[in-house]
Amino acid sequence: MSDPLKIKVNIANRSYPLTIERNEEERVRKAVVIIRQAIERFEEKYAVSDKQDALAMTALQMANQMIVSKNSSTNVNEDEISERLRSLESQLDAVLSSVDS
Secondary structure, three states, rough: OOOOEEEEEEEEEEEEEEEEEHHHHHHHHHHHHHHHHHHHHHHHHHHHOHHHOOOHHHHHHHHHHHHHHHHHHHOOOOOOOHHHHHHHHHHHHHHHHHHHO
């Protein structure tokens, strides 16, 4: 295991010290940029001046997007699984029919 890395990130004008694995640094920094950009868009679109309100609404929006994304991928997997099960059922029916004959 690598040495943990201590970094500070700034979100909504607040500094947050984090201890992360070195291989997570790029991903964490990208996430911070995405959050900052989302806050800026929210502030511009709705003329919100309170950073904490903008942060809360950004968090709500991102959580909602994550849920929608998770449900979409779950539905795809369920559809794939259902199709595979139907295929297996057909194959089993064919094998059983040939055994009965």
